[in-house]
Amino acid sequence: MDRFEELFPRFDENGIALIKAAYSIAEEALAGRVRGNGHPFIEHPDGVAKIAYDEIGLPAECIAAVYLHEASRFSEDGCDMSGWQFGQDVMTMVDGLNKISTIKPKDTRLEAENYKKLIVSYSKDPRVTVLKIADRLEVMRSLDMFPKLSRERKILETMMLYIPLAHQLGLYNIKSEMEDIYFRYADPEQYRAITNKLKSTEGDRQKLMVQFIEPLKQKLLDEGIQYKLKIRTKTALSIYKKMQKQKVPFEGVFDVFAIRFIIDCEEDRETEHALCWKVFSYVTEEYESDTKRLRDWISNPKPNGYESLHITVKNKEGSFLEVQIRTKRMDDMAENGLASHWSYKGIRHEATLDKWLTAVRRALEHPIGSEEDPMASYYEEDILALPSKEVFVFTPSGELRKLPEGATVLDFAFDIHSNLGVKCTGGKVNGKAVPIKEKLKTGDVVEIMSGKNQKPSSDWLNFVVTTKARNKIRQKLSEAEFQKAADGKELLSRRLKNWKMELDDETMAVILKKYQYKTVNSFYAAIGAGEVDVADVKTWILEIRSTEPQAETPEPEKKTRGVSSNPKGGDDILVIDAKNVRGMDYRMAKCCNPVFGDDVFGFVTRTEGIKIHRISCPNAARLIEKYPYRLQKVRWSDNPSNGNFQTGLRVIAAKEASVINEIMDIVNTFRASIRQFSVTENDRNGTYDIMMKIAVPSNLELDKVISQMKNLRNILKISRS
Numbered sequence: 001m002d003r004f005e006e007l008f009p010r011f012d013e014n015g016i017a018l019i020k021a022a023y024s025i026a027e028e029a030l031a032g033r034v035r036g037n038g039h040p041f042i043e044h045p046d047g048v049a050k051i052a053y054d055e056i057g058l059p060a061e062c063i064a065a066v067y068l069h070e071a072s073r074f075s076e077d078g079c080d081m082s083g084w085q086f087g088q089d090v091m092t093m094v095d096g097l098n099k100i101s102t103i104k105p106k107d108t109r110l111e112a113e114n115y116k117k118l119i120v121s122y123s124k125d126p127r128v129t130v131l132k133i134a135d136r137l138e139v140m141r142s143l144d145m146f147p148k149l150s151r152e153r154k155i156l157e158t159m160m161l162y163i164p165l166a167h168q169l170g171l172y173n174i175k176s177e178m179e180d181i182y183f184r185y186a187d188p189e190q191y192r193a194i195t196n197k198l199k200s201t202e203g204d205r206q207k208l209m210v211q212f213i214e215p216l217k218q219k220l221l222d223e224g225i226q227y228k229l230k231i232r233t234k235t236a237l238s239i240y241k242k243m244q245k246q247k248v249p250f251e252g253v254f255d256v257f258a259i260r261f262i263i264d265c266e267e268d269r270e271t272e273h274a275l276c277w278k279v280f281s282y283v284t285e286e287y288e289s290d291t292k293r294l295r296d297w298i299s300n301p302k303p304n305g306y307e308s309l310h311i312t313v314k315n316k317e318g319s320f321l322e323v324q325i326r327t328k329r330m331d332d333m334a335e336n337g338l339a340s341h342w343s344y345k346g347i348r349h350e351a352t353l354d355k356w357l358t359a360v361r362r363a364l365e366h367p368i369g370s371e372e373d374p375m376a377s378y379y380e381e382d383i384l385a386l387p388s389k390e391v392f393v394f395t396p397s398g399e400l401r402k403l404p405e406g407a408t409v410l411d412f413a414f415d416i417h418s419n420l421g422v423k424c425t426g427g428k429v430n431g432k433a434v435p436i437k438e439k440l441k442t443g444d445v446v447e448i449m450s451g452k453n454q455k456p457s458s459d460w461l462n463f464v465v466t467t468k469a470r471n472k473i474r475q476k477l478s479e480a481e482f483q484k485a486a487d488g489k490e491l492l493s494r495r496l497k498n499w500k501m502e503l504d505d506e507t508m509a510v511i512l513k514k515y516q517y518k519t520v521n522s523f524y525a526a527i528g529a530g531e532v533d534v535a536d537v538k539t540w541i542l543e544i545r546s547t548e549p550q551a552e553t554p555e556p557e558k559k560t561r562g563v564s565s566n567p568k569g570g571d572d573i574l575v576i577d578a579k580n581v582r583g584m585d586y587r588m589a590k591c592c593n594p595v596f597g598d599d600v601f602g603f604v605t606r607t608e609g610i611k612i613h614r615i616s617c618p619n620a621a622r623l624i625e626k627y628p629y630r631l632q633k634v635r636w637s638d639n640p641s642n643g644n645f646q647t648g649l650r651v652i653a654a655k656e657a658s659v660i661n662e663i664m665d666i667v668n669t670f671r672a673s674i675r676q677f678s679v680t681e682n683d684r685n686g687t688y689d690i691m692m693k694i695a696v697p698s699n700l701e702l703d704k705v706i707s708q709m710k711n712l713r714n715i716l717k718i719s720r721s
Contacts, residue, residue, distance in 0.1 A: 008053055008063065015060030018086065019049075022064035022071075029071035036145030045070040047138040048131070055173065056134060062127055065093035066135075073101050089125065096128035097135075130169065136162045137174050140181045153400065155182055156392050160443065170306060173335055176235045183237040187389070193599060193616040194236040197250050199624040200601065200615075200631060205231055205257050212259055212287075212321060219282050225275060226264040232324065233257040255312075258322035262331045272327045273298055279325050280309050287313035290320075298330075305333050393444045403440065406465045410436040413448045414469035421469060422476055423450035437463045455480070471713045481525045488528030495534045501541060510544050511537065574602055574634040576612065586610040586634075592617035593647035593720070597699035602632030610634075644695040646675055647702060648721035651690040654714040655681065659688065666708045672696045687716065 004016050004023070011019070026045055033041035049066050052058040064086060072094060140158060143151050158178055166175035184191045209231055220227065234242075234256055242253045250256075263275050276298055283289075295310035309325040326334065389405050393412060401415055409429070413436075414421030426435055428447040440446060456476045464470055496503060508520060515532065517523040526532040574586065586602065592614040594600050599615040603623050610632055613620055624631065653659045660679065667674055676693035696702045709718050 007050070008060070010053075011060045018060050018064045018090075019067070022067035022086070026067040026071040029074060033074065035142070036147070037142075041070075044138060044142075047141070048135045051134040051137055051174075052131060055137075056130060056171065058127065058130065058134075061087065061090050062093065062131055065090050065097065066131060068094045069097035069101070073098050092125050093128050093131065096124060097131060100128070100132055129165065130171075133162055133166050133169070133171060133174060137178060140178050143181065143185065149400075151185070152392070152402065155185055156442065158182060170302075170333075176238075179237040180235050183235075183240065187240075189616050190240055191236055192618075192621070194239055194250060196615050196617075196620040196624055198233060198236070198239075198256075199621060200628070201256075203628055205233070208315070208319065208321065209259055212315060215286050216282055220279070223278065225279065227279070228262045228264065230260050230262065231257050232260050254320045255322050258310075258324050260324040260331075261326070263325070263327045265327055267327075267329050272329070276309050276325050276327065280311065283313060283323055283325070284311065287315060287321075289313045293322075298326075308334060391440055391442045391444075393440050393442070393446050396445060396447050404465050407440050408436065408463055408465070409434060409438045409440065409446060409448070410460060411464050411466045411469045412440060412446050413450075414464070414466065414472055416448065418468075418472045420448055420450060421472060422456055423452065423454045425449050425451040425454050436460075467711055467713050467715075470711070481521070484526075484528035485521045485524035486528070488524035488526065488532075492524070492527055492534055492537065495538070499538060501538070503541065507541060507544055511540050514540060574610065574632055576600075576634055576636050586612055588645065589613045589617065589619075591619050593645070595645040595647050595696060595699045595702055596636055600634055600636075602634040603627070604630040604632055644673075644697060646693050646695050649690075649692050649694065649706070650719050650721045651688075651692070651709065651715060652717040653688045653690060653712075654716060655686045655688055656714045659712065659714040660690070662712055662714075663690065663692075663709060666712075667694055667705055669708070670696075670704050671701050672705055691721070 004020055008016065008019060027042060030041045030045075035041055035043060045067050049063045052062055052066060068086065068090065136154075136158060139154055143154065146154065159182055163175055163178050163182070166172075166178065180191075209229060213229055234253075239250065239253055239256060242248075242255075243250065246252065261279055263272070263279065265271055265275055290312045293310070293312035295308075297306055297308050297310075301307045307326060307330040311323050311325075312320055313323055314320055391403050391405055391407055393401050393403065393407075395401065395416070401412065403411055403415060409427040410421060410424055413424040413427070424436055426433060426449045427438070428434065428449065429438060429440065429444050431445075433449075456473045458477060460473050461470060464473065492503075508523075512518075512520065512523055515523060515526070517526065523532070527534060527537075576586065586609055588594050589603075589611045594612050594614045600612050601615055601620070601624075602610045602612055605611050612634060613623070651663065653663075664674065664677075673695050674692060675695055676691075678691045680689040680691075681687075682689055694702075694705070696705070706718055709715055
């Protein structure tokens with residue numbers, strides 16, 4: 001058996017010969033080309049071909065089209081296909097894939113529906129779109145090899161286009177994997193925390209499944225029902241979206257997993273339906289069911305072919321479990337979507353294939369979730385926006401700009417150039433005129449409008465979100481106030497000289513209090529702006545000097561100490577006393593430096609008692625996976641912390657002399673203190689790499705410190721270490 005027969009064992013001799021011919025053309029055309037990791041470029045079409053074959057089940061013509069597409073798109077003169085008759089279907093798919101590969105983000109501004117329309121217009125054969133999804137999955141699996149800007153573009157395209165397309169076509173496994181890859185890059189800390197929690201609770205889920213099936217085993221055996229049980233766990237991103245939508249922690253998401261019955265029986269719909277309902281009756285007889293949560297997609301399958309019974313039941317311990325009941329054929333459909341209809345016998349135009357192609361075409365031609373979308377009425381929940389702390393927008397020339405979530409037209413103007421931001425009067429978003437405070441969405445094309453007489457206003461600080469915009473606005477406002485203050489000081493000095501009067505510090509302090517100005521500079525600026533009449537100042541000076549000023553003695557500050565009590569915890573949960581972090585029973589792990597309030601777990605060591613780790617600790621996944629029997633559930637005491645926790649911060653900052661003092665000032669502003677501080681200069685990047693250890697009473701205080709540091713103009717990146 002040769003290599004291709006091993007890779008594609010379902011195909012007959014003709015199919016294998018077709019793939020071999022296409023591969024030999026690609027191998028010659030791609031010779032010498034390498035990927036970002038230095039490996040031969042032929043690895044990319046190899047990967048796409050395996051996804052198309054193993055995970056979607058496409059026929060040999062599609063596999064050949066993958067290789068011919070990659071060969072021809074890099075060849076200016078085209079590939080030499082003489083001597084081979086690949087057929088019209090294959091060449092139509094190759095042509096469609098080649099045209100789609102010419103679409104660049106700046107040509108479409110990444111407006112998802114327009115981009116999708118372009119893909120559909122180039123996809124005379126709907127299988128082209130399915131192959132494009134397989135291609136994108138291979139790219140997402142290889143993201144690390146791409147440079148940062150290219151990686152961000154590919155993640156953005158995937159989020160806006162390919163994930164919704166995979167959802168529409170019923171390619172749920174591919175959709176879920178792309179979502180999780182996106183989540184891993186978009187929010188690595190949250191991704192790590194959720195995946196580690198899933199690993200640490202895997203044993204509990206297996207135990208629940210064993211307890212669930214025990215009372216049903218004999219009934220199913222007596223009926224001769226052959227079945228397989230498996231646990232379907234939600235993806236990390238799905239869990240995160242539930243947490244955000246319901247505003248609950250990980251433990252508050254009740255449908256983290258479902259127990260799935262997969263019935264092994266002959267592929268006869270009447271027999272399949274009867275067995276599914278029989279299993280359903282046994283489950284609902286044994287367990288209390290929530291009829292509002294019943295989903296019958298056996299009697300009325302979804303347009304994309306999905307068939308299954310879903311019911312939520314409550315076990316004797318009061319835990320809610322989602323149960324899914326389906327046959328082996330239905331499970332194949334649920335896992336692989338409409339693509340599972342492909343015939344491996346080489347029969348063209350059979351009813352199921354035609355039905356599949358029609359459904360794909362219909363799905364592609366209508367926006368997801370619209371009334372015309374064949375799946376619109378079947379979505380159990382809205383397709384939520386993927387979590388992202390950034391928006392990606394474009395200049396009219398197609399240049400990609402990345403901004404924080406909530407950024408406005410004014411933020412965009414300052415991001416282009418400070419002088420443009422200062423003069424910004426509004427903008428055009430996707431050709432429509434909008435005010436400067438208009439919030440931007442990913443995919444928007446933004447054009448800035450400016451005026452030479454425009455000046456920054458303090459009101460701008462109420463809606464801009466970028467550090468650059470805030471700093472520049474403050475700078476311009478300070479410059480304007482400084483000029484007004486200089487004018488006001490000069491005016492008051494002249495008048496005082498004419499009146500033969502002097503203004504000492506004590507008198508100035510009283511006047512500032514009467515006028516309610518916090519600084520002398522703001523008082524002078526008010527005089528310069530005409531808000532304070534200098535004649536009134538003279539009146540106040542005379543009045544103050546005519547009376548004896550009374551010194552005000554401030555009351556001594558009363559200090560209170562927090563009172564802590566020992567809460568009662570469960571027998572199997574270690575309660576951490578926040579005031580005594582160096583107890584005999586446990587210690588804080590130095591690899592992640594937990595702080596009071598962090599999400600944590602305990603790990604029983606051989607010689608040092610219990611080590612407390614953050615759930616997002618880089619070592620957590622390894623410990624949970626390799627030593628689940630040494631994990632200890634822990635929680636913090638209910639009382640606020642009166643102790644101090646040392647934690648590490650790594651700060652990457654622009655190489656500016658002032659930045660170190662600014663960082664220290666912020667730490668000293670809060671209930672925190674610096675215990676260790678080191679700076680490494682990176683001349684190549686023009687940055688400081690700052691490692692510091694600070695002592696804080698809780699993660700709330702730590703979050704304040706980090707948040708304020710992020711607002712500094714010269715801070716590029718900050719993370720816990």
